[in-house]
Amino acid sequence: MRSRLATTMEVDGLSAFSLREFGCEQNLLSRPDGSSSFVQGDTSVLAGVYGPAEVKISKEIYDRATMEVVIQPKVGLPGVKERAREQCVRETCEAALLSTLHPRSSLSLVLQVVHDDGSLLSCCLNAACMALMDAGLPMGCLFCGVTCAIDPEGHIVTDPTAQQEKDSRAVMTFAIDSAQHRVMMSSTKGSFSVNELQQCIAVSQRASEKIFQFYRESVRRRYSKTV
Amino acid sequence: MAAGFKTAEPLEYHRSFLKENCRPDGRELGEFRTTTLNIGSISTADGSALVKIGNTTVICGIKGELTSPPADAPNSGYIVPNVDLPPLCSSKFRPGPPGEQAQAASQFMADVIESSEVLLKEDLCIEKAKLCWVLYCDIMCLDYDGNLLDACVIALVAALKNAQLPEVSINKDTDLAEVNTDKKRHLNVAKHPVSSSFAVFDDSIVIVDPTAEEETLSTAMMTVVTDENETLCMLHKPGGTSLSSEKLQDCISRAVTRNREVGKLINTVTQSVETDK
Numbered sequence: 001m002r003s004r005l006a007t008t009m010e011v012d013g014l015s016a017f018s019l020r021e022f023g024c025e026q027n028l029l030s031r032p033d034g035s036s037s038f039v040q041g042d043t044s045v046l047a048g049v050y051g052p053a054e055v056k057i058s059k060e061i062y063d064r065a066t067m068e069v070v071i072q073p074k075v076g077l078p079g080v081k082e083r084a085r086e087q088c089v090r091e092t093c094e095a096a097l098l099s100t101l102h103p104r105s106s107l108s109l110v111l112q113v114v115h116d117d118g119s120l121l122s123c124c125l126n127a128a129c130m131a132l133m134d135a136g137l138p139m140g141c142l143f144c145g146v147t148c149a150i151d152p153e154g155h156i157v158t159d160p161t162a163q164q165e166k167d168s169r170a171v172m173t174f175a176i177d178s179a180q181h182r183v184m185m186s187s188t189k190g191s192f193s194v195n196e197l198q199q200c201i202a203v204s205q206r207a208s209e210k211i212f213q214f215y216r217e218s219v220r221r222r223y224s225k226t227v
Numbered sequence: 228m229a230a231g232f233k234t235a236e237p238l239e240y241h242r243s244f245l246k247e248n249c250r251p252d253g254r255e256l257g258e259f260r261t262t263t264l265n266i267g268s269i270s271t272a273d274g275s276a277l278v279k280i281g282n283t284t285v286i287c288g289i290k291g292e293l294t295s296p297p298a299d300a301p302n303s304g305y306i307v308p309n310v311d312l313p314p315l316c317s318s319k320f321r322p323g324p325p326g327e328q329a330q331a332a333s334q335f336m337a338d339v340i341e342s343s344e345v346l347l348k349e350d351l352c353i354e355k356a357k358l359c360w361v362l363y364c365d366i367m368c369l370d371y372d373g374n375l376l377d378a379c380v381i382a383l384v385a386a387l388k389n390a391q392l393p394e395v396s397i398n399k400d401t402d403l404a405e406v407n408t409d410k411k412r413h414l415n416v417a418k419h420p421v422s423s424s425f426a427v428f429d430d431s432i433v434i435v436d437p438t439a440e441e442e443t444l445s446t447a448m449m450t451v452v453t454d455e456n457e458t459l460c461m462l463h464k465p466g467g468t469s470l471s472s473e474k475l476q477d478c479i480s481r482a483v484t485r486n487r488e489v490g491k492l493i494n495t496v497t498q499s500v501e502t503d504k
Contacts, residue, residue, distance in 0.1 A: 083327055084334035091466025095447070170342075175466065182469030186449075190342050191460045194479055201472060 017158040017203050019210060024126075024218045026134040032110075034135025038127035040159060042117035045124050047131035051107035059106065064099040068108040071124065074116060084187075085121055089128055092175045092185045096129070098138040107137065118162040119147035121173045121187060126211065133219070142178040144211040145185075146204040147171065150192055156200055158207050172200050176208035238444050245432050252281075252438065257481055259436040260374075262489065264381065264496045266389040274390025274414075278382040280436065282372035284316075287382035288365050289390045293404060296352060296359040304351025304359035308336035310366045310379060317371035317439065328375075335463060336366065336379055339452055343420035343460040346387055350415050353395050358404055360392060373439040376450050376463075380422040385493050388416050389500070420460050421489040422452040423482035430468045435481060451482040455490055 020041030029035035032048035052065055059066045069090040071082045078086075093109065109131065111124050122145030129143050149160040149168035157164050165171050170190030177184050183201060192200075233240045233251075244251050254260070260281030269275035272288035279285075296303060310332035312320045320326060325333075340346065351360040364386065366379050391411040398405050426437035426445035437445060447467025452460040459479070464470070470478075 080330045080334045080337075083330040087327060087331045088465045091447075093466070095467050095469075172462070177469050180469060180471075182471055183464065183475070184469045185466045186462045186464040188342070188459075188462050189338060191344075191454070191458045193458060194476075197459055197462065197479075198472065198476075201475075 017156070017207050019159045019207060020161075022211070022214050024130055024214070026130055026219075026222055032131075032135075034131045034133070034137070036127050036130035036134055037114070038123055038130060040119055040123045040126070041161060042115055043119055043123045044114035045120070045127040046112040046114055047124075047127040048110045048112075049107065049131045049135040049137070050110075051135070051137070052102040052105035053108075055104060055106035060104050063103050065097070065102040065104075066106045067094050067097070067099065068106060069093065069128075070108070070110045072110065072112045074113045085124065088121065088175075088185050088187055089124055092125060092143055093128060093132065095184055096139050096141055096143050096177065097132065098140050101138050116162065118160045118165045119145075119173070121145060122147040122159070122175075125175050125185075130215070130218075133215075140179070142212065142215060143175050143184055144178075144208050144215070145173060145175050146207045146211070147173045148200040148204060150190070150196055150200070154196070156196075156203055158203060170196070172197070172204075174201065174204045176205055178208075178212050181205045181208060237440065241428070241441065241444055245428055245434075250434065250441075254436075256432070256434045259485065259488075260438075262381070262492060264385055264492055266385050266496055266500055272386075273392060274386045274388075276382045276385035276389060278378045278385065280374055280378050280381075281438065282370055283368070283374055283378050284370040285366060285368050285375070285378040285382045287367075287379070287386040289386050290363045290365070291360050291390070291392050292363065293353075293358060293395065293406075294361045296356060300348070301356035302352050303348035305361040306337075306340050306346060306348060306351070306364065307361060308340060308364040308366065308383065309333050310336060310368070310375075312368050312371065312375075316368040319371065319439075331465070332375060332379060335376060335450075335461075336364070336383060338463075339380060339420055339422070339461055340383075343418050343452065343454055345384060345418045345420055346414060346416060353404075354397050358395070358397060362390075371439060373437045373442045374424050377422050377424050377436065380420060380452065381489055381493070384416070384419055384421070385496065387414055388493065388497050390414050418454045419486075419490050419493065420452050420454050421482075421486040422450050422461070423478070423485040425449045425451070425478050425481075427468055427470060431474075433470075433474055433478060435485075449478060451478055453479070453482050453486045455486060457483050457486075 023039035034049040125145030170192040172188040175185035265277040274289040312329040394410040427447040449464040
């Protein structure tokens with residue numbers, strides 16, 4: 001029997017930063033080796049991981065696994081924007097995974113956007129991490145995505161909705177690792193000062209602790225039900 | 228002997244240099260390769276520029292066409308950047324539809340244009356909801372030896388500064404556009420974004436302006452785009468190993484000095500072309 005888990009956590013109302021309601025479900029698809037769905041407010045992403053499996057000869061790397069990431073938009077075909085996102089997610093996963101343990105094999109991650117209401121890239125990263133965890137792939141550390149928006153008055157909004165992103169002056173997405181809470185990935189839009197960047201990184205690092213805590217709780221609840 | 232060592236153990240080979248704070252091509256860790264710029268190289272385009280950073284060669288051509296403005300923003304025009312990585316430039320690229328790197332580079336250029344506001348799309352509007360310019364910025368790599376993004380940004384800004392568009396008016400009686408090719412004017416390039424790329428070796432050593440070989444051996448890449456007011460337009464780090472905030476700060480300071488160097492280069496070249504006329 002497959003175990004199911006639906007966890008939600010309310011972390012709104014904190015003075016420094018607020019995140020929308022988070023939800024996560026692991027192992028909800030039967031065919032992939034690992035799957036997850038991650039919900040941040042109204043933004044929702046479904047992820048599936050296949051691997052380690054056989055790799056195409058042309059893509060084989062002799063000392064590590066080949067990682068492939070596909071992001072499927074809600075409507076239409078994936079375009080240039082999705083390609084740029086795929087690159088960000090793939091290189092973050094490559095850095096977190098201990099891919100040298102599976103040389104000459106392929107790992108493929110498919111992310112299906114269910115609904116986009118802002119902070120999509122960070123939701124993709126979170127869904128990817130939970131799916132990799134569910135697949136039981138060896139990882140050096142976990143990672144999570146945090147999006148920050150700077151509104152015209154200079155306030156930092158974490159985990160913004162699509163409307164908040166639209167109204168803002170700059171939007172930044174970071175991937176933070178769980179080992180040292182450092183920036184693994186960064187993708188920004190709009191212009192900002194060095195000071196604002198440092199503030200956003202600091203806020204993201206604090207927010208990441210909350211997200212990792214949420215990871216831990218949701219996995220703990222899942223396994224306490226299975227056993 | 229050294230050549231054999233380089234082929235057999237490329238990473239060890241690079242490490243032995245980095246240990247001594249230098250690189251196989253004789254550069255220091257924070258040193259860029261020689262950057263050369265030539266503008267107006269394509270006579271059939273409205274604006275063009277050829278950039279060389281070391282062996283990396285990138286050419287950018289700008290072509291303006293007339294079209295009707297987008298329905299959701301009747302006051303603006305279009306800027307369409309496209310980065311092409313043909314099989315000619317490196318054995319890494321195969322013929323056929325653009326690969327991931329080319330598409331990611333195109334998206335990067337579009338993001339740089341939007342974030343830095345190098346050119347306001349409103350300036351490209353000729354008549355509200357009727358007529359506007361669409362600028363096709365085609366960037367092609369001729370020789371790929373790493374640090375593609377830096378070369379692309381310099382080429383784009385220089386080509387935009389070089390571009391001249393003819394005056395267009397709408398004839399009130401016939402309602403048709405009239406192009407006056409005798410009267411040409413430059414675009415209003417408001418900002419000068421400059422990008423600086425960094426590669427991270429062994430999770431700790433940061434080098435600037437990596438060559439293609441250094442790019443493949445590095446554990447992470449990062450590109451910082453700043454404008455002349457020291458404002459950040461972009462901090463692009465597509466994954467890879469994590470970086471401490473002190474290292475990040477160092478990279479940003481290096482990017483600011485690089486901005487001044489490149490800004491001077493672009494100005495000197497544009498001015499020399501203008502005095503030639």
